[in-house]
Amino acid sequence: MPSLGADMDEGTLLEWLVRPGDAVHRGDIIAVVDTAKSAVEVECFADGIVEALVVDPGQVVPVGAVLARLAESAASAGPSGTAPLKAAPPRKQPPEPQPPEQPPEQPREPASSATTPVAPSPLVRRRAHELGIDLATVRGSGEGGVVTRHDLEELAHRAVSRPRVSPLARRLAKAAGVDLTTVPGTGSGGAIQADDIRRATTAGTPKTEAADDQVPERHATSGHAPDQRTTAERAADQRAADMRNSIAALMSRSKREIPHYYLSTTVDLQRVSEWMKERNRELPVGERMVPSAALLSATARAAREVPALNGHWIDGEFRPAQDVDLGLILSLRSGGLLAPVLKAADTLDISQVMALMRDLTRRARTGRLRGSELSQPSISVSNLGDQGVESVLGVIYPPQVALVGFGAVTPRPWAIDGLLGIRPLVTVTLAADHRATDAATGARLLKAIDRILQTPEEL
Amino acid sequence: MTPDQARAMLETTLREIVPDADLSTLAPGADLRDTFELDSLDFVELVDRLSTRAGFRIEEDDADGMRSMNAAIDFLVAHTSS
Numbered sequence: 001m002p003s004l005g006a007d008m009d010e011g012t013l014l015e016w017l018v019r020p021g022d023a024v025h026r027g028d029i030i031a032v033v034d035t036a037k038s039a040v041e042v043e044c045f046a047d048g049i050v051e052a053l054v055v056d057p058g059q060v061v062p063v064g065a066v067l068a069r070l071a072e073s074a075a076s077a078g079p080s081g082t083a084p085l086k087a088a089p090p091r092k093q094p095p096e097p098q099p100p101e102q103p104p105e106q107p108r109e110p111a112s113s114a115t116t117p118v119a120p121s122p123l124v125r126r127r128a129h130e131l132g133i134d135l136a137t138v139r140g141s142g143e144g145g146v147v148t149r150h151d152l153e154e155l156a157h158r159a160v161s162r163p164r165v166s167p168l169a170r171r172l173a174k175a176a177g178v179d180l181t182t183v184p185g186t187g188s189g190g191a192i193q194a195d196d197i198r199r200a201t202t203a204g205t206p207k208t209e210a211a212d213d214q215v216p217e218r219h220a221t222s223g224h225a226p227d228q229r230t231t232a233e234r235a236a237d238q239r240a241a242d243m244r245n246s247i248a249a250l251m252s253r254s255k256r257e258i259p260h261y262y263l264s265t266t267v268d269l270q271r272v273s274e275w276m277k278e279r280n281r282e283l284p285v286g287e288r289m290v291p292s293a294a295l296l297s298a299t300a301r302a303a304r305e306v307p308a309l310n311g312h313w314i315d316g317e318f319r320p321a322q323d324v325d326l327g328l329i330l331s332l333r334s335g336g337l338l339a340p341v342l343k344a345a346d347t348l349d350i351s352q353v354m355a356l357m358r359d360l361t362r363r364a365r366t367g368r369l370r371g372s373e374l375s376q377p378s379i380s381v382s383n384l385g386d387q388g389v390e391s392v393l394g395v396i397y398p399p400q401v402a403l404v405g406f407g408a409v410t411p412r413p414w415a416i417d418g419l420l421g422i423r424p425l426v427t428v429t430l431a432a433d434h435r436a437t438d439a440a441t442g443a444r445l446l447k448a449i450d451r452i453l454q455t456p457e458e459l
Numbered sequence: 460m461t462p463d464q465a466r467a468m469l470e471t472t473l474r475e476i477v478p479d480a481d482l483s484t485l486a487p488g489a490d491l492r493d494t495f496e497l498d499s500l501d502f503v504e505l506v507d508r509l510s511t512r513a514g515f516r517i518e519e520d521d522a523d524g525m526r527s528m529n530a531a532i533d534f535l536v537a538h539t540s541s
Contacts, residue, residue: 280519286507288519290499333496361500386498 001055003063004033004040004374005246005339010062011035013055015125022050024070029370031067036242037338041370048072057135127152173197182230236334243336254398258313259434262393265446267453269294269409269424275456291409292383293354295426295449297459299404300324300345300353302448303379308437309430309445310378312399318436323347327377327397328357330364331387338364339397341377350459376400385409391427401433402445460513465535469528472508476501487529513539 001011012034024030029041030050048070055067124147128135140147173180176197183200185192272294280288303310303324311320326345330338340360345353363369379401382394385408392405407427414423428449432442452459460468470482477495485494492502506522513535517525521538525531 277519284507285510285516286504288503288506290503292499358500361498386492388493 001033001061001063001065001067002042002371004035004371005037005376008035008063008246010060012060013057013067014039015057016053016068018050018053018068020050020052024048024050032368033371036239036246037336038239038364039368040374041368042067043371044070046070124149124152176200182233184230240335247337250397251395254395258396258398258401260396260431261434261439261442262429262431263439263442263446264391264427264429265450267426267428267450268414269426269453272453272456273409273424287351287354289350289354291426292385292406293350293357294453294456294459295383295406295428296326296328296342296345296357296381297348297350297353298449298452299379299381300326300342300348301452301459302445303402304346305448306441306445308441309402309432311401311436312376312378313401313433313436314399318401321378323378325375325378327380327400328360329380329382329397330361332365338369338374339377339380340364340369340373341375343372350456379404381406385426391429393429394431396431396433401436402442403431404445404449405429405431460536460539462532462536465532466528468509468512468535469531472505472512475508476505485528488527490526491528491531492526509535515539 001013004011014032014034016031018024018028018030024044025047026044028044030044031042033040033042049072051069051071053068055061055065061067125135127149128138128147135147138147138151140151173183173192178197178200180192183192183196186196269291272291276289276291276294283289301324303326307320308318310324311318313319323344324346326342327339328342330340332338340363342348342353342356342360348356360369360373377397377400380394380397380403382392382403383406384392385406388408390410391407394403394405396403405428407429409424409426411422412425413420414425415421416423428446430442430446432439473480473482473491473495476497480495491497491505495501497505502522506517506525509531510517515538521534525534
């Protein structure tokens with residue numbers, strides 16, 4: 001189990017994307033792991049053949065636990081036969097569904113514990129994924145309680161057929177503003193009864209303002225069985241709570257341990273804006289650059305110039321990082337933060353930074369990040385410009401020693417050659433760890449960012 | 460393009476970017492970015508999708524002017540009628 005963030009000490013294996021016998025390569029995505037913050041795709045760190053999957057889907061294991069074993073492939077002439085894998089292996093062509101018929105027999109790996117339910121076949125898992133059904137919530141009818149394809153089709157069928165609701169239940173739901181699609185029915189055939197509504201109202205089921213007679217129709221198109229939806233919602237609530245806890249722990253540690261000092265400066269972005277406007281005229285609409293890309297690029301290059309701020313404070317000493325791995329702190333629509341990393345960002349040109357930023361932002365919010373994208377950054381950036389604030393006085397992510405903040409880029413009065421002009425300005429701030437550096441070092445970083453932003457054509 | 464067509468196009472595109480957007484209560488002059496908490500990347504995507512749908516390239520300066528529903532509808536209608 002790889003560490004997918006400084007604050008992670010265990011993870012849940014959600015899904016294997018490889019099977020024993022598959023050849024895997026370094027960098028392949030082999031499994032999906034759930035952390036307190038999000039589902040993350042885990043990449044393999046070596047070439048080889050999957051020998052055994054040690055951990056079953058649903059199992060929670062500590063960071064460092066063996067997930068799977070790899071046999072070295074014939075090609076790689078290593079002396080030892082098998083290598084334990086902290087992370088496990090994906091199939092070569094990522095999740096290209098290889099359509100087996102009814103999988104003849106699941107290659108069962110060494111059963112790890114008697115309490116672990118039998119894992120559904122890959123075919124079933126794929127079908128569940130297509131139907132949006134969380135397998136953990138399905139009671140299997142197969143041998144050993146394994147979920148079969150029939151179970152899924154049954155559930156899906158039930159989901160699209162109208163739920164039966166007793167007249168009293170319907171009236172109660174309407175009065176209480178309960179969304180019938182979120183209520184699990186306990187009557188015969190899953191019918192929703194009055195008691196179910198009463199239970200839902202006391203349990204604090206999410207309410208809708210429009211609990212009208214249309215509700216069952218809306219349900220019909222939702223594609224989820226009622227009990228599936230509540231499970232999903234509960235999972236989302238749990239995830240939000242976990243995310244909050246994990247941010248709370250990390251930020252408390254930061255404020256407890258790190259003596260922060262703060263610096264700020266205002267930077268004229270006139271040249272960046274003009275240059276970017278020029279470039280954007282030639283770019284396809286969807287690839288247009290936004291000022292944040294220049295701010296990130298400049299920060300990465302400045303961090304390379306001031307290595308004392310690029311690294312980690314571990315065991316009472318500063319350890320400089322080899323590369324500038326820039327952490328991009330992103331707020332999620334659902335609440336909470338993720339901080340994916342732009343590896344070696346100081347070596348990228350601005351269009352690469354723009355593309356990475358777009359990709360990471362999109363996947364952090366809608367899909368999944370890969371484990372390597374959640375590795376420890378060497379310095380982080382918090383860009384709150386889109387939130388319309390003027391400046392950010394950030395809290396450092398330990399064990400990093402610096403966090404650069406950007407406020408909104410806004411036209412403001414600015415003295416140029418003894419005259420007053422209106423320029424697009426941004427306030428750049430630095431929060432830095434006083435154990436590792438003094439303010440004079442921090443000042444060099446901010447000055448470097450300013451200087452670099454005055455020659456955008458070099459980015 | 461009629462104003463109604465422009466509105467429908469905008470609403471469809473907005474819903475793609477903000478699936479839970481409540482467009483029924485949106486004031487015609489309200490700032491789209493503020494209302495739906497669109498960041499600059501979201502806005503680039505919105506303009507990109509609109510460009511594709513409308514069948515012409517929306518330049519950055521014009522995009523900057525499409526801050527509200529009304530402003531965007533006016534722009535789309537004006538641009539396609541000329």
